[in-house]
Amino acid sequence: MKQIAVVSGKGGTGKTTITSLLAQTLDNKIMVDCDVDAANLHLLLKPNIIQSTDFYSGKKAAVNPFKCTECGRCEYVCRFDAVNRQQEGGYKIDDLSCNGCGACTITCRYEAITLENNLAGKFFISDTEQGDLVHAALGIAEDNSGKLVARIREEAFVLADEKGIDLILIDGPPGIGCPVISSITGVDLLLIVTEPSLTGLHDLKRLLKLAQGFKLPSVVIINKCDLNSDLCSQVEAFCKDQGIPIIASIPFEKELVSIAHEKDVVFQTKAFNIIKDSQKELISRLNL
Numbered sequence: 155m156k157q158i159a160v161v162s163g164k165g166g167t168g169k170t171t172i173t174s175l176l177a178q179t180l181d182n183k184i185m186v187d188c189d190v191d192a193a194n195l196h197l198l199l200k201p202n203i204i205q206s207t208d209f210y211s212g213k214k215a216a217v218n219p220f221k222c223t224e225c226g227r228c229e230y231v232c233r234f235d236a237v238n239r240q241q242e243g244g245y246k247i248d249d250l251s252c253n254g255c256g257a258c259t260i261t262c263r264y265e266a267i268t269l270e271n272n273l274a275g276k277f278f279i280s281d282t283e284q285g286d287l288v289h290a291a292l293g294i295a296e297d298n299s300g301k302l303v304a305r306i307r308e309e310a311f312v313l314a315d316e317k318g319i320d321l322i323l324i325d326g327p328p329g330i331g332c333p334v335i336s337s338i339t340g341v342d343l344l345l346i347v348t349e350p351s352l353t354g355l356h357d358l359k360r361l362l363k364l365a366q367g368f369k370l371p372s373v374v375i376i377n378k379c380d381l382n383s384d385l386c387s388q389v390e391a392f393c394k395d396q397g398i399p400i401i402a403s404i405p406f407e408k409e410l411v412s413i414a415h416e417k418d419v420v421f422q423t424k425a426f427n428i429i430k431d432s433q434k435e436l437i438s439r440l441n442l
């Protein structure tokens with residue numbers, strides 16, 4: 155099984171659009187949208203959800219009003235101001251503030267507080283014209299996106315194994331934090347999508363440092379390469395200096411985002427045809 159992760163560091167480089175173009179050119183793969191905080195690959199792939207699963211992570215405190223004597227000790231001990239006295243009497247926990255530390259449960263002499271499993275989001279297995287897509291939606295203000303990413307990658311792996319598919323295409327989240335690390339750990343190839351802007355170059359450098367830390371082979375696509383020739387040259391010089399191959403440079407096409415999901419017309423775009431050519435390079439680098 156081979157895994158390729160598409161990442162960008164900076165948001166807005168066109169990473170997901172390029173992933174969707176790759177999805178249309180690569181055969182026999184499972185796709186995973188690891189940007190669980192703000193998933194958007196499904197907007198381009200138009201999935202039909204066939205399985206939805208609750209994702210539980212962490213704990214939240216809950217007060218049992220029948221046991222609570224309203225002593226107020228839990229409110230005093232909570233460092234997160236998550237315990238609120240109600241106007242009508244009794245105490246309630248604010249789920250958004252509670253971090254599940256459990257201090258209140260230890261403090262309560264009446265065993266009136268318990269820690270409950272926290273429903274942090276959902277993940278889905280969907281059918282698309284380009285193949286199966288595993289994606290997720292993390293709940294509002296929930297953390298643990300790294301865990302959810304690990305979970306959906308696991309699901310994709312099992313699905314690919316069941317179906318005899320030997321390629322997983324991952325659309326990674328922006329940044330270089332925990333969800334990105336969770337998205338790229340153990341992949342066979344990192345495809346970094348950058349753009350000729352100062353922030354694009356800055357984040358390319360940060361991402362490469364991360365990739366080198368994990369000893370991940372990397373290649374680069376420069377998207378919107380014609381928007382700033384000076385900065386494009388700087389990106390090219392940096393990649394050359396680091397020994398990172400640039401497998402494609404894609405000019406800006408205003409209409410691309412709006413038609414990226416339309417199979418019948420997207421093949422006419424320059425971007426699609428450039429990606430189609432560069433996927434041969436990806437396949438050979440993956441030894442598929």
Ligand code: SF4
Pocket residue numbers: 217221222223224225226227228229245261262263264265266267
């Ligand atoms: S510590 Fe226990 S009994 Fe006291 S207010 Fe909190 S939940 Fe109620």
Ligand code: SF4
Pocket residue numbers: 214215231232233234235236237247251252253254255256257258259
């Ligand atoms: S579990 Fe921790 S954060 Fe949550 S209400 Fe209790 S003391 Fe506060």
